[in-house]
Amino acid sequence: MKACILEDNQKISYKEIETPQPKDNEVLIKVGACGICSSDFNRVYNNGAYFYPLVLGHEFSGEIVETGKNIDKEYLHKRAVIFPLLPCNDCEFCKEKSYAQCKNYSYFGSRCNGAMAEYISVPIWNIKVIPSDMRFDIAAMCEPTAVAIHAANKIQEYQNKKVCIIGTGIIGIIIGLIAKSRNAEVNFIIRNNQKEEFLKSLGFTSFGEQESDIVFECVGSNQSLEQCINTVKSKGQIVLVGNPYSDMTLPKKVYWKILRSEITINGVWNSSYKNQENDDWDNAIRFLYENQNQLSMLITDRFKLEDGIAAFNQMKNTDKLSIKGVFENEK
Ligand SMILES: [Zn+2]
Ligand SMILES: [Zn+2]
The missing domain is CATH 3.40.50.720 (NAD(P)-binding Rossmann-like Domain)
Structure with a gap:
């Protein structure tokens, strides 16, 4: 598959890497859209990555195209958004479902490879199925929307x-x-x-x-x-x-x-994902779905994966109005 890879500080390449294979409890997502987050600028421009090479991208949506051995085939071809945090499931905070406070977590696009790629394999626990007619670009705003809902609910x-x-x-x-x-x-x-x-x-x-x-x-x-x-x-x-x-x-x-x-x-930190109904993520999906037209105005910049560093440079340019930039894959 093709991916957009942060090779070193300020150096992004677009190249072929191995397509991930879903493990038993994972699903393979064909990425529909992946947002550029302000936290990605620190990774790209200020030596802010934990390691290189790294596939960036933690705000994403896509279609489930393959299921691991333990996953119900019903999930195939459903659209989904993905909570990007991979908790340890062992610390005191995980035990009370406060995963954003997990003491030993991983994170797509930061502590492990993310979704500025054609495919990504993710645990079934991390996904929320979204309506079949929900646009991928809108759904890719689910992560920042869940953060906003979490903050607003304080x-x-x-x-x-x-x-x-x-x-x-x-x-x-x-x-x-x-x-x-x-x-x-x-x-x-x-x-x-x-x-x-x-x-x-x-x-x-x-x-x-x-x-x-x-x-x-x-x-x-x-x-x-x-x-x-x-x-x-x-x-x-x-x-x-x-x-x-x-x-x-x-x-x-x-x-x-x-x-x-x-x-x-x-x-406030991150959002509250509990893998159950009516957590911040369910509320974010609903809010985005009900306000698709208005919220699509927030997507000011659209890119293809091969745009690489040019996408980040464009988003960084303060002369022009930019709210949210997204990488979109072919339908
Ligand atoms: Zn973000
Ligand atoms: Zn934990």
């Missing part, structure tokens, strides 16, 4: 609350759509006018700093962390979602506000 009550979102990556935008669907007043803090136009096209109307009941930090910078604390009302809640670029430090005056205003700060 807050119990949205009705008539003022929600502020700092950051306009795909997760921030989806959190905004969820909060709006739960009847919150949603406001974005952004630094880029192109993004403002884009958010208006999604139906958002409020921008700039405003005192809010709930603030989501979706950037991961000191500046936006400070902005969160300065923006939130007394007794308000902050949800920290963005992966930090560097050490996070706070001036004493800002730190004081957390104490004086009794602010609640929630950390």
Whole structure:
């Protein structure tokens, strides 16, 4: 099969590698679409991979084209999305189904080969079957959508609350759509006018700093962390979602506000996949499926596997509006 392989820092090649064979409890997925995640940029440009060569890609969907020995043949030709984390199933957190906190996990596209390829073999435990008419590109957004749902669910009550979102990556935008669907007043803090136009096209109307009941930090910078604390009302809640670029430090005056205003700060990591009904992944599939037309607007860049590094360079170019880029395979 053909794959897009990170050979070394900033070096990606498109070449033939061996097609994986499903083990007894695995299914072979013909990848339909695989998203480019902001975490992939660190792997590609900043020596951020655990090892080379590595097939990137952890946000993907596809069709089941082969089943391992122990798998019901019913699964053949079903469409699926795949939870990219491979838990140890042995630690205390796995035992309580908090797999994102597993102490010894593997991960497609990071700690083992991922889905920027024609095929990938995955354990049946990791898949969720999706509707047969769900588009692969939309389904490839299931991972970031599940993360957004997980973050949004840290807050119990949205009705008539003022929600502020700092950051306009795909997760921030989806959190905004969820909060709006739960009847919150949603406001974005952004630094880029192109993004403002884009958010208006999604139906958002409020921008700039405003005192809010709930603030989501979706950037991961000191500046936006400070902005969160300065923006939130007394007794308000902050949800920290963005992966930090560097050490996070706070001036004493800002730190004081957390104490004086009794602010609640929630950390979130990944999503909650339990391989059972109504986990974050089921909710993400439903949300994407019901809003396919609107959410397809988030896919701003489409690539073929052979585009390789050019795809990453295009996504990195900040002159142009980019929300989500996906690699798509032939149907
Ligand atoms: Zn990701
Ligand atoms: Zn574990």
